[in-house]
Amino acid sequence: MKPRPFDYVRPDSVDEAVAVLAEHGEEARVLAGGQSLVAMLNLRLADPAVLVDITRIAALDEIYDLGDRIEVGAAVTQNRLLAWPRLADKLPLLAAALPFVGHFQTRNKGTVCGSVAHADPSSEIALSLAVLAGEVVLRSQRGTRVLAAAAFQKDMLTTAREPDELITAVRFPVMSGRGVAFREVARRHGDFAIIAVAALVEDKAAVRLGVGGMSGRPVVRHIATADGSAARDTIDGMALELQGYEDLHASAAMRRDLLRRLGPVVIDEAIRCAA
Amino acid sequence: MPPLVGTSTLRKEDPALLSGQGRYADDLPTAAGTLHAHVIRSPHPHADIVRIDPAEALAKDGVWAVITGEDVRKISDPFLVALKTPVHQWSLAVGRVRYVGEPVALVVAENRYLAEDAGELVQIEYRPLDAVIDPQAACAASAPVLHPEAKTNEISVRKFSYGDTKSAFERADARVALSSSFPRLSFTPMECYVVVAQYNPAERGYDVLANFQGPFSTHPVMARALRVPGPKLRLRIPPDSGGSFGIKLSVFPYIVLTAIAARITGRPVKWVEDRVEHLCAASSGPNRITEIEAAVTRDGRILGLRLDQLEDYGAFLRAPMPGPLYRMHGAVTGAYDIANVDVINRVVLTNKMPASLIRGFGGPQLYMALERLVQRIAIELGLDPLDVIRRNLVPAHKMPYRAAAGSLYDSGDYPRAVATATGGGRLDDLKRRRDAARAAGRKYGIGFAAIVEPAMSNMGYLSTLLTADARDKAGPKNGAVSMVTVNIDPLGAVSVTADCTVQGQGHETVLAQIVADQLGLKPDDINVVLEMDTAKDQWSIAAGTYSCRFTPGTAVAAHIAAGRMADKLKEIGAKQLNVLPADVELAQGKIRSRSNPDNAAPFGRVAGTSHWSPVMLPEGMAPALSETALWMPPELEPPSSDDRINTSLTYGFVFDMCGIEIDPLTYQVRVDRYVSMHDAGRILNPMIADGQMRGAFAQGIAAALYEEFTYNDEGAFLTGTFADYLVPTVSEIPAVEMLHQETPSPLTPLGAKGLAEGNCMSVPVCIANAIADALGVKDVPVPASPRRIHALLEGGGG
């Protein structure tokens, strides 16, 4: 299928980009990696009047080590971040999660920020951002604002981004030395996850458990780990509360059971990783 | 020089394909002014077409035409179908739509992008009707009827009885019964349909390029639809095709549609199908529900079988349907020696995409029922499933074996194949793995499947669908012709043309091996051109590539043609070398005396004689060097008056065994070990044979675990992109140990049988049997997705 017609704009700077967004608002879509957006355009599921290609804005193609956070610019591809020499040390959760994002070929073009902007419920990067309690940097002609992940991620394919805003970067808090684990269940390697589970050790008695694919946006809970069976009960309760949803590849009941089974396993792996 | 046939000669096709120099249908140049078509398709599973208003679309710059069913009905006839029922299908919907994706109108514009834009502007008003999706529901009296003139959706019911099933069931120690279901899926090739059509008003004829695979019995169907005699539909097949697996038979309605578009617009028209259209409307294998029952002795010997097969063909029967229901018919008893069998074959229509040719073609559906039943017999009688298989296999001494329903199994040693496959520690290893897994509390199961794989269809098999009286009236149908021509040019270069279509099976290479062997040359010396042109090439209704006809058919014709050419060259050479023809051999590019090899002449020079110096030829020999062989094996007889039919020429044997485990965390089925034993007679090129088997194996895994066309109860199509229709990647295909046995076929000079469909037939049921063993269940839903496994384990709806 071929896309519907659109105007194409390729700004050279962030200022130019936000000016175009201010001019066109909801009629414009930002084109970064395009691995989600162009597929939707080809299927005529999306219909922007203007595409704003930000991939050649040099300022957005940077990874900055801010000390306590790593800032990833909007043009940075997933493979570029995966190949970043300090990734395993500073952001071990992303090092674990990124290999599950699509395929090598799609990661060559798909961007880290694009995944966060797209907000698919089972997105591994969005889940990681939520578990790490990261931030999203938004620029518009009105100024800059930084939103915490929890405020930015609202629902399935829905974020707090205003139509005239451009995500210029996401920031992941550094978690050196913390135990992490990541697992997902998908029908085929590289497919959208039916469920994705991430764990980050907080301290000897607790982990942060993040779940993607159970509801519209990633869910993160604090799980006390001193007592294994209590932890399992908490996860059971989480499954019941989140309910999960029904689609072609999994029933809601199956999602809940997957969470019940995987949750303790992922927590265990994170704790052993920390040891 | 050792013969090439039987060696893993590297493929002649590869260098071009590896360099991006393949010539697929959409790669070939088109005439200036070629327009592009886009099909508007029904969003409803069942609806009346109230009104089509193309005005807004036609007003767009660059849009040439919007063609509707009414336009098509004026200048074309409905497609002929084997089953005579008042079910009419044209290349566009006429008056009513009957499946999501059915072509309703064709937009023709300067380019595809514009055509799609214009397509959105065509106003179509529908009046939705109730739809029926489930085949059993479609048989009910209350079901919406798809074709009112037919009065029912169950458009064919045929009963067959062989031997004395009644007595068999009366004297049995036990009866074992099973309900089996095979899903609807396709082997979607990576290249979709492509058609480029032109109409020449001066000749009143059509000239079409399309990646059509055959059988060419469809050519008259298309010509009749277009209301022209055969020569006025010139059909050309491109040099390369991106896979077919049976699917590219069903491009034929689009050939007719695009041809009509060329006629209406007066310009060449090109249509390139895209993946979304392909998934919802190209073609599908039929889904089937089978009730099967065996009469057995207490030690597991099957005395009689009853099958009731309900097969769902979607909204229309297209030629040559209901093929899958009848292709296996003569071999309905599979690999087992069973003299008494009753079969009821039912064809039902539903509001889904029409089903058609697909690799496996009825085998997967049959064996899902038969091999599941064999496992059930073992379970219910407390026997080892392998013992039940062994007890019932056709023994070697009965070969060639006439099966109850008419198939003539040409050769084979099934028990030895099973012994080899289970030997060497393999079965012991499987059992060890199973025992260890179960001891650790994990769900592990072992499955078996023993199947007979037919190849090269008897063109009369479909007529079994008709009663004997109807067959007599229509005249008997049978046989299958293969045609190959070997030419040698004035400089001694060898060319071969053949009646198969290229889809990637390495035909060019294997034909080169066969001809090179006969002529004492190398594969590089043999130029094989397989681009068929119905106006100029030799073809019969059997031409094309389907039902694995290449190896027992076209390859044999090549062997015969090259053999005759060799004989002729030996006579010519004998005169030149001054020896007797019996003393002449063709070897290493020379024609020489066997007893005195120094008495030799180059191949090219001897061959050239025939062109340049006919006076030097032996007395009475015709000049020029062109041999055409027609190979028509006599075993492909018409159905007998008591409905026995030898549905295919050769019958290979496949025995599979596997161990699977259910992942304790994710409900996924993991194949732990898979062994597949094949006996396909003589192997012409082991590397190519291995490739075919592994391709079929992957497709079998796909059917067992991943692929299904899914509709909801209202008829909406849910698996519309490659994100939802799950073609397996390398990560999903387990390792398989392939074993071989060669029991040559006595029915062809090469002794080789077709072998590319076997694992499509055996893998789904072998895996289903293993899952049944792992979970201790009787009904295994296929594909056995994690969702379905979860439902089995945890209860509740899946």
Add this chain to the structure above:
Amino acid sequence: MRRIAKDQRVRIRLTLNGRAAAAEAEPRLLLSDFLRHGLGATGTHVGCEHGVCGCCTVLIDGAAVRSCLTFAVQAEGCDVRTAESLAGPDGTLNPLQQAFQNHHALQCGFCTPGILMSFTDYLERNPRPSEAEIREVLSGHLCRCTGYAGIVSALLEAAGHRQSSEPRSKS
């Protein structure tokens, strides 16, 4: 800032297989269509147009990407490489291509150019990958004909391994 209106056709210049190439494009023209029909480079194939099958994979500035998910205008000024660039000027297959022939890693050949380009990129980054790494990258491609075993064997040869762990066919 580059601005192209939706019904405007511009001349897009890029480097294709080492040579300057140019043709007209409107903004929505897919790179796959631009290469095949604008520039006549039909070695790149189209299998799905939604980024799953991998048939359309080409190199843009050295990285393997889906040309069906790229607009021609996005490739302006870039270095694009397709399967037509792999063989030598006299048609000699390069080691990767030869490995594919040796191991029967293709049948119909439709998915093959995309796989070759993926691994032309990947083997450049990781010249000696493990079998697991090879399978991971190969999972970005669908093949209907081969069942993948021959492709894995070919890639192992190209990556300098001597034999694959996959049991080969035997009598």
